[in-house]
Amino acid sequence: MLEMKNIKKVYRTDTIQTHALEDFSLLVESGEFVSVMGPSGSGKTTFLNVAGLLDTFDSGTYILDGKDVSKLSDSEMSRIRNRAIGFVFQSFNLIPDLNVFDNVDVPLRYRGLGAADRKQRIERALDLVGLSSRAKHLPSQLSGGQQQRVAVARVLAGDPKLILADEPTGNLDSLMAREIMDLLDRINASGTTIVMVTHSPECAVRAQRQIHVLDGRVVDLETPRISLARNEVSAGMASTLG
Amino acid sequence: MPIGPIVRAMKHNRTRFALIIFEIAITLAIVTNAVNMILAQREQMKKTSGFDDDNILWASAVPFAPEFKEQSYIENVVMGDLRAIRAIPGVKAVAATGFLPWQGGGSSGTMKAEGYPDKFQAQTYGARGDLLGALGAKLKYGRAFTENDTPVDPNESTKVCIISSKLSEKLWGKANPIGRVITSTEGQTPRTVVGVLDEFYNPYSWNIGDYVRFTPGRAYDGTGSFYLIRSEPGASKSVADALEKTLVKVNAGRVFRVGTVPQVKERYFSGNTLVIRAMTAVIVVLVFITALGILGITSLAVAERTKQIGTRRALGATKGDILKHFLTENWIVTSIGLFLGIIATYALNFFLVSQLTDTKMPWYLVGVGVVLLWLNGLVATIPPALRAASVSPAIATRTV
Numbered sequence A: 001m002l003e004m005k006n007i008k009k010v011y012r013t014d015t016i017q018t019h020a021l022e023d024f025s026l027l028v029e030s031g032e033f034v035s036v037m038g039p040s041g042s043g044k045t046t047f048l049n050v051a052g053l054l055d056t057f058d059s060g061t062y063i064l065d066g067k068d069v070s071k072l073s074d075s076e077m078s079r080i081r082n083r084a085i086g087f088v089f090q091s092f093n094l095i096p097d098l099n100v101f102d103n104v105d106v107p108l109r110y111r112g113l114g115a116a117d118r119k120q121r122i123e124r125a126l127d128l129v130g131l132s133s134r135a136k137h138l139p140s141q142l143s144g145g146q147q148q149r150v151a152v153a154r155v156l157a158g159d160p161k162l163i164l165a166d167e168p169t170g171n172l173d174s175l176m177a178r179e180i181m182d183l184l185d186r187i188n189a190s191g192t193t194i195v196m197v198t199h200s201p202e203c204a205v206r207a208q209r210q211i212h213v214l215d216g217r218v219v220d221l222e223t224p225r226i227s228l229a230r231n232e233v234s235a236g237m238a239s240t241l242g
Numbered sequence B: 001m002p003i004g005p006i007v008r009a010m011k012h013n014r015t016r017f018a019l020i021i022f023e024i025a026i027t028l029a030i031v032t033n034a035v036n037m038i039l040a041q042r043e044q045m046k047k048t049s050g051f052d053d054d055n056i057l058w059a060s061a062v063p064f065a066p067e068f069k070e071q072s073y074i075e076n077v078v079m080g081d082l083r084a085i086r087a088i089p090g091v092k093a094v095a096a097t098g099f100l101p102w103q104g105g106g107s108s109g110t111m112k113a114e115g116y117p118d119k120f121q122a123q124t125y126g127a128r129g130d131l132l133g134a135l136g137a138k139l140k141y142g143r144a145f146t147e148n149d150t151p152v153d154p155n156e157s158t159k160v161c162i163i164s165s166k167l168s169e170k171l172w173g174k175a176n177p178i179g180r181v182i183t184s185t186e187g188q189t190p191r192t193v194v195g196v197l198d199e200f201y202n203p204y205s206w207n208i209g210d211y212v213r214f215t216p217g218r219a220y221d222g223t224g225s226f227y228l229i230r231s232e233p234g235a236s237k238s239v240a241d242a243l244e245k246t247l248v249k250v251n252a253g254r255v256f257r258v259g260t261v262p263q264v265k266e267r268y269f270s271g272n273t274l275v276i277r278a279m280t281a282v283i284v285v286l287v288f289i290t291a292l293g294i295l296g297i298t299s300l301a302v303a304e305r306t307k308q309i310g311t312r313r314a315l316g317a318t319k320g321d322i323l324k325h326f327l328t329e330n331w332i333v334t335s336i337g338l339f340l341g342i343i344a345t346y347a348l349n350f351f352l353v354s355q356l357t358d359t360k361m362p363w364y365l366v367g368v369g370v371v372l373l374w375l376n377g378l379v380a381t382i383p384p385a386l387r388a389a390s391v392s393p394a395i396a397t398r399t400v
């Protein structure tokens, strides 16, 4: 699904150059659920931006769903983001002036779908996240967890092959976080590939595979330390949830 | 373009958009009415006098010498003046008259006419010499004055007159009026119409700019004399220079002043010119302010919504989609503003027509105003909309 080789990304400002990604290589198979962890500033978001065609990279190769994306035009990238990728953000990124229904509708409109098709997709997606009754609410009238569920519905309605999530539970308490993780689990179970950046070990262990990023590189693709962490965390979570 | 969600989102920013809508409506109302005023002023300025304005000069002579108390002395001097002016190279014709074109006034009187039931008012001037030649005017009917038309006795009233065709039509319709008689309101001093001027207009109050009665009377006395002089085309300057010297030679006991009809006309229309300049300034300033307002508020909206724009880009909007989004938003606002503006335009015009003597608003002017302000809004929206389109989709993942 996603194959990166020696990706390099440098941010240049007037005074400094930041090597955000340095020889970043990663393979994610179709249908996988991968979590990405690492210290702050290690390049996780930068990786996600490149993976989601939100940003360009300086060198290396990136094959997305069997297609080399390094030479795509801006509008071709928009089209892929719109049809093949679903994004979940830490701060939900709902349009504050649009109600829940219209928010879920945003990417479908850019896809140019017909009104009936859109309505059916939106209603089904809102039903899946349990927010059918809130269709006319504004984001400001919802809790954080509900807002993130709207964001997930926005992804579901588009039926993407790949979901990229940047700390989707970062702004949520653990109960709401669990709701979101349950949703992602179910989506993944239906075959959608998910790559999720997270700081939370509890969430990370819900993925099939954990990746660690340090100084713009992937480290220790599979280490026993992680499976160990998984056990500890599961125990920890069990105690928080009572 | 998805107009539905755009409109629904706009409802949450009512105040901001209401401000622009209001500004656009007011601008349309004021700009169209200002243009209408300018057109009305230009229309006034387009009126023609019926004379050879560009080549007419005037000269006045006010005596200080004591000899000017005696009628025969005055008569001699004026006749001498007419002959001397006529002899200046480049002069076509000269008349001694109280009439000065484009003065914005003159003298008038109330009269009666044979076969016309009411009293009426008309401008009236005496003229000796070649009046038609001095004005460059043409006759529609009849003849010009001759020397014999002026009575030898200055106390005896004149017996004939030349009137404008508009006055003739008002009194007697389209028929040839030669031989008809105009009298004083008491039926005294009958004057037979001997000539009709093809065209005559001299601005005057009471709407009598088109009505005139010239008599072959003496428009000069001990207080002074006044002359209209028509020069060959291009000779105006040299004639003006020669006039005073010529008149001094005839009789030096007087103070002279010389001028041209184009100067008089310019002074008469200086008010109109001022109105046109002021209205033009109002239009330019208002349109500019409206453009700035749209530019400013749209820029603010773009800056405020950077994150939202980045999110839309991440969700699949192309640069073109973002550009269209802001242009559509502006199009909606401008259209509502212009719709209200059309109502305000007619309301303001209705008020102006009732208060001043403004003219009714022609619909095409409103149409032109709508199109121009619509384009103005579009142009003002493009820079901030382009800025919005260039927002990077990577903004979406940035946590602030």
Ligand SMILES: Nc1ncnc2c1ncn2[C@@H]1O[C@H](COP(=O)(O)OP(=O)(O)OP(=O)(O)O)[C@@H](O)[C@H]1O
Residues within 6 Å of the ligand: A011, A012, A013, A018, A019, A020, A038, A039, A040, A041, A042, A043, A044, A045, A046, A047
């Ligand atoms: N737009 C940018 N301009 C300049 N430098 C940037 C930009 N975005 C990120 N960086 C730098 O690149 C490096 C990697 O940033 P990135 O956001 O990928 O980290 P992260 O792993 O997501 O961190 P966090 O866990 O805090 O979200 C950091 O040093 C950051 O300062």
Ligand SMILES: [Mg+2]
Residues within 6 Å of the ligand: A044, A045, A046, A166
């Ligand atoms: Mg990050």
